[in-house]
Amino acid sequence: xxxxxxxxxxxxxxxxxxxxxxxxxxxxxxxxxxxxxxxxxxxxxxxxxxxxxxxxxxxxxxxxxxxxxxxxxxxxxxxxxxxxxxxxxxxxxxxxxxxxxxxxxxxxxxxxxxxxxxxxxxxxxxxxxxxxxxxxxxxxxxxxxxxxxxxxxxxxxxxxxxxxxxxxxxxxxxxxxxxxxxxxxxxxxxxxxxxxxxxxxxxxxxxxxxxxxxxxxxxxxxxxxxxxxxxxxxxxxxxxxxxxxxxxxxxxxxxxxxxxxxxxxxxxxxxxxxxxxxxxxxxxxxxxxxxxxxxxxxxxxxxxxxxxxxxxxxxxxxxxxxxxxxxxxxxxxxxxx
Numbered sequence: 001x002x003x004x005x006x007x008x009x010x011x012x013x014x015x016x017x018x019x020x021x022x023x024x025x026x027x028x029x030x031x032x033x034x035x036x037x038x039x040x041x042x043x044x045x046x047x048x049x050x051x052x053x054x055x056x057x058x059x060x061x062x063x064x065x066x067x068x069x070x071x072x073x074x075x076x077x078x079x080x081x082x083x084x085x086x087x088x089x090x091x092x093x094x095x096x097x098x099x100x101x102x103x104x105x106x107x108x109x110x111x112x113x114x115x116x117x118x119x120x121x122x123x124x125x126x127x128x129x130x131x132x133x134x135x136x137x138x139x140x141x142x143x144x145x146x147x148x149x150x151x152x153x154x155x156x157x158x159x160x161x162x163x164x165x166x167x168x169x170x171x172x173x174x175x176x177x178x179x180x181x182x183x184x185x186x187x188x189x190x191x192x193x194x195x196x197x198x199x200x201x202x203x204x205x206x207x208x209x210x211x212x213x214x215x216x217x218x219x220x221x222x223x224x225x226x227x228x229x230x231x232x233x234x235x236x237x238x239x240x241x242x243x244x245x246x247x248x249x250x251x252x253x254x255x256x257x258x259x260x261x262x263x264x265x266x267x268x269x270x271x272x273x274x275x276x277x278x279x280x281x282x283x284x285x286x287x288x289x290x291x292x293x294x295x296x297x298x299x300x301x302x303x304x305x306x307x308x309x310x311x312x313x314x315x316x317x318x319x320x321x322x323x324x325x326x327x328x329x330x331x332x333x334x335x336x337x
Contacts, residue, residue, distance in 0.1 A: 052276035161215030
């Protein structure tokens with residue numbers, strides 16, 4: 001009887017040991033599985049922002065040694081900017097680029113960057129975005145379940161339409177123009193006598209083609225890469241808003257990473273941001289030339305018109321200084337000067 005009990009005890013101990021080994025092996029196998037990081041934007045694949053995401057993926061996949069696998073999705077495949085932003089918050093999308101205009105819907109201070117004619121040039125924009133003001137705003141993102149890194153370059157926005165040449169403030173009046181889903185943008189165009197129609201970017205081309213709207217406003221590189229010139233005849237280089245798109249990562253995904261993986265992502269983003277800014281600057285300049293060559297009527301505002309427009313837009317500054325915070329807006333205006 002004792003021998004039988006002893007044998008049963010040995011069998012039991014061996015079984016426990018084998019189960020334990022099996023669990024350890026399974027855990028080891030699971031820990032060796034790459035963490036998938038889906039990154040996305042609404043941009044066409046050949047745009048600097050998209051090329052930057054591909055370069056980011058290349059660097060991270062190489063440096064991570066198999067622990068991370070970055071997958072890139074372009075051209076609104078995972079949704080418009082609002083859907084991407086929500087996906088990053090929920091963790092269903094691990095990272096991507098979302099414009100300051102849309103991110104400003106959850107971080108009011110960021111919407112201040114959408115104020116018209118705020119930045120006189122890109123050098124000024126980069127100085128502010130990379131400086132204390134821009135970095136402090138990124139620190140507000142974790143409370144919204146997002147980790148913010150740096151601001152990638154989208155360029156200055158220009159007005160296009162299919163109705164008439166626009167060289168003056170008066171010529172804008174009455175145009176029905178698609179705008180971003182931003183309160184600042186909508187108020188800006190209303191103040192200028194334009195009929196703003198907010199809609200997601202992935203709906204823009206069909207809206208222009210079907211004459212739902214007369215025009216739109218975007219950087220030259222977006223107009224060219226999305227073939228907007230096929231459904232728009234006139235382009236005015238208004239440069240009314242400087243657009244940037246912060247690179248963001250889901251906080252839940254970020255918290256799951258090792259310190260080494262976080263370091264790889266941080267260094268890769270910084271390297272690619274400088275690369276993307278340089279590339280986008282070149283693309284933007286070339287696209288204005290290409291659009292004119294394609295037959296689009298590309299013109300500047302008449303002398304003195306920009307000053308008239310800026311003066312007309314002062315109520316917009318007052319309106320959003322009240323909602324964003326007067327002290328913050330005054331600090332921002334001092335920084336850009």
